[in-house]
Amino acid sequence: MVFNNTIEYLDLMDRLNQTKTPDDVVRNLTRFKISIYESDLEKKYGEPLEVIGYYILFASLFCIIAMGFDLVHGIRSKKLWFPVKYFPLNAVTLAGITVAMKLPVDLSGSMPGVVDQVAKVGSIAFMCPIMANFLPSLATMNSNELLTNVIALGVLVITLVVNICIQISTGVVGNIPNNK
Template identity: 95%
Template structure:
């Protein structure tokens, strides 16, 4: 059941009412039932769907495979500018990219784990080779189609950059326990042993620095793409 915490708390309050617990204690504890119920509601409607992860994975794999085919095609035909044949700059690929960029666009997910943070930042970095791969496509389109696609990509990139900047300022990006007190609190709250691995050496400042560099590269690539167009 999704309201286990609320039901357990209400059951606890009933048992306290049947005992000789002081009224002021019961009254103070009663105030928390609304917060617990709202917390259960938030958990019910805010928990991630496993299907969404596979959805993002599938879209990312499609982009990677298509760019890989273009790379092989470029080497095979001895065209080192890697002509875009399988991953062109059009509405279909932009739709797939929008799905692949769902993690960094999400403003509400806290994603406190290091692996979660790396996944979010990896999606931003993944956008850089995608934009570089689009450059050879610019010469194959007429002016109207080129203008439409560049505007659509620009809206996507600006949205992505603004959302990442918001997440940096609010702490969603870089939300990693990096001292003894934070780690102990993290373990107590989540009932999870914070095991030491090489990834744990990435602290919040490193994550924020990587995110800022990714944002700067995205803006630079957007300027190059618009100027080339």
């Protein structure tokens, strides 16, 4: 697959070959075509990142809004604990959490920038209020529901912790470059 910059560069190289350009200049410029092609590939494969970001954003907003509704519901009912009505531990909310936890679980992206590191660590910190919000919903479940949901949540948490440990040990998370 050849992209725009690569095609333009190859056309330029053909024109240089047709003129009386010294061979060593053409040879040196020919070495850049692989770099330009790789740059085009990076641009092409970087396009879906914005869509993935919005996907994570909306899943996180879903979780935050549902937890906010539970908070308002608890305050209105004058309970010392917040009853879980809108964000209980079930398959739907676990799917939303899985999407919202995409950044810390993603092992393929190095994310070397400070903003990227903060986003990854912030996603991990987001798991704490989610877990705290689920605790009251465990009391309202029967044995079968409780077992199934706790196992599903355990798989998610174990996966998250193992992936973070892998990222810390490989240096993906934690090695923030000093930009002075």
